[in-house]
Amino acid sequence: MNTAAAKKAVVKDDAMNLQKEMIAENYHQLARAHQEGKKISATFVPGNLNELLMCFDFVRRLPETDALQNGMRKKSGKMIMDAERDGHSEDVCTYVKSDLGMMLQGEVGPTGEAMPHPDVLLLSYTGCFTFMKWFELVRQKYGCETLMLHVPYQGDGRINPAMRDYVVNQLKDKIIPALERISGVKFDIDRLRSYMRESQKAEEDLVRVLQSAKQRPSPIDGYFGGVYYIGPIFTAFRGTPEATRFYATLRAEIEERVRQGKGPVTPEGEMAEEKYRLVVEGPPNWTSFRDFWKMFYDEGAVVVASTYAKVGGVYDFGFRHDAERPLESLAEYCLGCYTNLNFPQRIDMICKYIDEYQADGLLINSIKSCNSFSAGQLLILREVEKRTGKPAAFIESDLVDPRYFSAANIKNRLESYFQMIKQKRAAAVH
């Protein structure tokens, strides 16, 4: 694969460039925060209470984003090995080890700027067991104050009032008073409401963008390209006017592509012909992100919908942040994140995507680090095949550990899979 050529002339649309600038600016703010007398919070992407944290003027850090940024910049491998040398098992999540390794290496962030300690770790315990241990490990090392927000799992496939009340009560009685104390800023519910109104606008535009992939050809790639589209809303920007502007710009850009009948923008330019339409389950690999993507667009494969694009919030089935019921709505947002859904719900969602987005099949990228996503995915594969009659395929990689990305194996698998889809189509015609 000619990665050098791919790197030389990376093509991005305007919105992709804009989101890159936003994320870079957030890293600048983090680096300067303590010098400017600002406090830093850290929290996770699923169950990210960005609007609430903004009410207390925190500069916001998301450790998963730090890890993936380090992965994309090829820095995570050494960080992971440093963490393993420091006593962390080779069996556990590489996001955690990348984060701990980054700290061990002198607390320099992905952009090369300083990455100061957070003043508070908001442990939004949503859909991932590892989150709990991750922040306990950070606390153990650096003594940061940690606030647990326990978000119950949708074991029965629904949110019952007791689950919502539990989260709301924690917010009211524990989280908000603690954030007031740590930040020195009094909580103002109207301020929260105003951020949530902004969130709603951005969410509406994001859904239109993601659902544009129902068109043929799809104007977007809902997985690789989707990563750029979900970036701001899943991280430090949901609820900000910048995010609202970003999603309005993005939506306009995508609607224009639809009008012109264009396919998605790839790092090597516009995709010429859409040959395969896929739904993907599981996060991407970050260390070889572009090589991975190239395996798809070289074959004319577009991801029309992905579950990963729902990990920081499921908006395409109607949920919006509701400024009229701010705390209840924050609770429902957390409870509804993709990895907090049970298996039957996840399978239903994937089947619906295959149907509504007229996909040729399901591809599962199974991630070694992430048991929340991965444990049981082979049953998802069987069930989806059974229910939709569409072929499914399974590949394995990791989030940020370069040792677990075998390009040749994955490419072989994908090529066979595309062949299988072709044969199925031919069989259907005859």
Added chain:
Amino acid sequence: MSTKEIVARCEQLFEDLDFSAVKQWKAAAPGRKAIGYMPIYVPREIVHAAGMLPVGVFGGGDQLEVIQGDAYYQSYICRIPRSTLELGLTGRLDCLDGMLFPSICDVIRNLSGMWQILFKDKYVKYFDLPQTYDDATGGSFYVHEMQTLRADLARLAGREITDDQLRASIAVYNDNRRAVRELYAYRAKKPWQAPTSEVYLLLRAGCVLPVEEHTRLVRQYLAQADLEKRAQRDNARVVLTGAFCEQPPLGLIKSIEMAGCYVVDDDFQLVQSYLLEDVSAAGDPLEALSRAFLHHSAQTSSKYDEKKEDKGKFLLHQVKTRGAEGVVFAAPSFCDPALLERPMLQEVLAKHKIPYTAFKYAENTGQMAPIREQAGTFADSIKLWSAA
């Protein structure tokens, strides 16, 4: 029964992957039902009060050939969900009318959904446990979770589960917990008289026997064990930790002992010792169970520690009160809770100058020589070079 006979009976129950004891119990009276539960903890009192048999399902051990279960999991997932699925898919768990999956980790959590899909005719519940420990917030949620279980089981039983029945069950389980505490205390005092390989089998019998019978068996063992004088060795006294979910093979426990370690505390069967004090058998029974969980339960890695200073407190307490000289970290491969927790506990032990060693296993680990060598070296290092 002599000690030998008690242990032989327990071993037979342990090795019986067809859960014959459960089938016999069900067959003894019409309409009886059994409910399986996975590690670490569920309030078995509610199942008992419904007139049902709670059955601990701790995987398939090293005697089960896993064929179908492997087809559902990647190589980097631990073994307990595969062997549990194997038990289910081969009909060995047909005697169970339902399964409870407590919140322990993402693998067991996802298994609850898989069970819903694969065993549609069974009752399945993911049983969430609170990670906030005040009565008003975590307690209210937990009481609701227990109330849901109570209502579900009442439907299954075809009768109401009354407060009186729950209080009676709490009393029965308090007695069992006392017996288990006595067993642990006795083993810590005279580990040569009650080897861990026997204590372990005795605890595993509690997974399938009615609780009243198990309590009697534990007490019988204690009485008999003291009558039979066994040779005392100059072994190192260790706490074994990290084995709270997927269980090590019995051969591994024996290997550790043969290598020169007396295991004086462990977390193999936490469900039986999780609540550290008697649960109040007066007043609202679910609130009593909630208070016991929130304020008087063991620390383990699937539970959040509210403060940095709390980390490792329980392990230190085990070491101190049992007179242990070191800690063996034994964790199943790919076990997120145990392996993510381990460096934090090791740091606490290092601060207190408590020696430790660590290894990984799977429930079907067959090669004991490396573990025996490691445990032996650890025991030697304690005996030869410890400050004492």
